[in-house]
Amino acid sequence: MDKAKRKAIIAGNWKMNKTASEAAVLVDELVPAVQDAGCEVVICTPYTDLVTAVEKTKGTNIHVGAENVHFEKSGAFTGEISAVMLKEMGVQYVITGHSERRTYFGDTDVTVQKRTRAALDAGLTVIVCVGEYLEQREQGITAEIVAMQVKVALQGVSEEELSRIIIAYEPVWAIGTGKTATAEQANEVCAHIRATVAALYNDTAAKALTIQYGGSMNAGNAAELLAQLHGVRTPAMAYALLCAIDRADETARPLPPLVAEAVAAIRQNYMALYGVEELSEQLGVTKSHLVRVFKQEIGVPPGKYMTNVRIEAVKSLLLTDEYNLEMIAGLTGFSGANYLCRVFKREVGLSPAAWRAAAAPLPAVPKLPP
Numbered sequence: 001m002d003k004a005k006r007k008a009i010i011a012g013n014w015k016m017n018k019t020a021s022e023a024a025v026l027v028d029e030l031v032p033a034v035q036d037a038g039c040e041v042v043i044c045t046p047y048t049d050l051v052t053a054v055e056k057t058k059g060t061n062i063h064v065g066a067e068n069v070h071f072e073k074s075g076a077f078t079g080e081i082s083a084v085m086l087k088e089m090g091v092q093y094v095i096t097g098h099s100e101r102r103t104y105f106g107d108t109d110v111t112v113q114k115r116t117r118a119a120l121d122a123g124l125t126v127i128v129c130v131g132e133y134l135e136q137r138e139q140g141i142t143a144e145i146v147a148m149q150v151k152v153a154l155q156g157v158s159e160e161e162l163s164r165i166i167i168a169y170e171p172v173w174a175i176g177t178g179k180t181a182t183a184e185q186a187n188e189v190c191a192h193i194r195a196t197v198a199a200l201y202n203d204t205a206a207k208a209l210t211i212q213y214g215g216s217m218n219a220g221n222a223a224e225l226l227a228q229l230h231g232v233r234t235p236a237m238a239y240a241l242l243c244a245i246d247r248a249d250e251t252a253r254p255l256p257p258l259v260a261e262a263v264a265a266i267r268q269n270y271m272a273l274y275g276v277e278e279l280s281e282q283l284g285v286t287k288s289h290l291v292r293v294f295k296q297e298i299g300v301p302p303g304k305y306m307t308n309v310r311i312e313a314v315k316s317l318l319l320t321d322e323y324n325l326e327m328i329a330g331l332t333g334f335s336g337a338n339y340l341c342r343v344f345k346r347e348v349g350l351s352p353a354a355w356r357a358a359a360a361p362l363p364a365v366p367k368l369p370p
Contacts, residue, residue: 007210008039009166011127013067013095016046023049027056035061042093044127047081054090065093065127068101071114083122094119097129097153099172109152116153116165125164128153129214130193134173142171146189147196159201167193168212186213276303311347314340318356325352 018026023045034041044065045053053064070080086094096119097112107115112128119126130149132142150167157165169189171181181189190211198206279302280290294302313332325337334340344352 009042009210009212010037010039011042011044011065011093011166011168011212011214013044013098013214014046014049015067015100018046018049020049020052023052024056027053027062031057031060031062037061042127044093044095050086050089050091063092064090065095065125066091067095067098069094069096069115069119069124071111071118073118083118083124086119087122087124091124093125093127095127095129095168097149099129099131099170103172109149112149113152113155117156120157120161120164125166127166127168127212129168129170131170131172131174134171137171137173142189143192146193150193150196151200154197154200159205162197162201162205162209166210166212167197168214169193170214181213276301276306307343307347310334311344314344314352315355318352328352 014023027043030043040063041061042063042065043053043057044067046067050064050066057064066081066086068081069083069086070077072080073082073084083094094115096115097107097109101107102112116126116128128150130146130153132145136142136145146169153167154162154165169186171185171189174181190213193211194206194209197209276287276291280287283290291301294300294305300308310332314328314334317328317332325340329335329337329340332340334343341351344350344355348355350358
């Protein structure tokens with residue numbers, strides 16, 4: 001099923017924290033807290049906690065990763081762990097090139113590439129970390145530094161293998177210092193990373209790549225940073241999208257389980273480019289049955305409801321300061337501005353520009369909670 005352009009992932013790096021017994025307690029607390037998460041959840045733990053973490057997360061939506069890996073399968077490398085060892089243990093993810101490994105343990109762009117290659121060969125998904133030192137940012141060479149790190153790390157990685165790569169932008173000056181890049185700074189570098197990948201591969205591969213920010217992210221700044229998806233350039237835009245999806249669900253009464261599940265799936269994946277066939281397959285029912293029950297309860301078929309959800313999102317974004325049809329099309333699941341304009345005019349009776357000019361201003365979008 002072709003869902004959103006790229007997978008949303010929240011990964012927590014435990015660094016050198018938690019004994020195995022402490023890890024067991026923490027995972028037990030984490031499981032119910034993230035069971036309804038609308039993204040992939042990954043915990044990267046110390047080696048001594050991996051067995052516990054893998055066992056405790058079986059049957060949950062939490063994936064386990066390691067914090068580092070050696071580039072050889074075996075040999076005289078005292079204290080190191082190979083990718084095949086991690087894979088056999090049940091680990092799915094691994095971090096390479098973390099700034100602390102680069103700073104304190106001599107990791108270089110070359111060794112990061114070798115670790116990444118070994119992890120891919122073992123079937124792991126790799127979170128490749130890149131980022132600049134404070135001096136490099138002050139010298140204005142962040143883009144060049146990060147682009148070089150990306151190019152070296154991806155050397156020899158095929159486009160197919162790129163689907164098992166996540167790039168994490170972690171400015172070295174923001175790791176463990178309490179300092180954090182602003183949302184604008186993070187988004188600027190993430191956009192440059194995507195452009196670098198597009199030059200190495202193609203636009204399709206670049207758009208499918210998940211890029212994270214990981215410099216001292218915490219509960220106080222997460223909302224603003226998460227709003228900085230490449231394209232969602234302000235927290236107000238992200239909030240407007242959320243409000244739009246809520247407004248699109250006009251059913252206040254309880255719904256039968258099948259219809260409620262279908263509505264939830266549509267609202268959660270409103271940016272996805274998939275249709276009723278995929279939705280019915282996801283829900284385990286026939287298309288005809290889904291259409292019949294959905295129309296009976298909601299008043300419109302599921303395909304029409306999908307369109308309504310997206311049109312509401314488009315309207316909210318048209319009235320923000322970030323008015324840009326290509327960007328709005330990408331954010332709301334339309335394959336380009338021209339297609340968005342055709343559907344919008346068909347459904348609303350006006351072009352997006354005409355509707356924006358004629359529409360009364362929406363109430364001010366509330367600020368995201370701290």
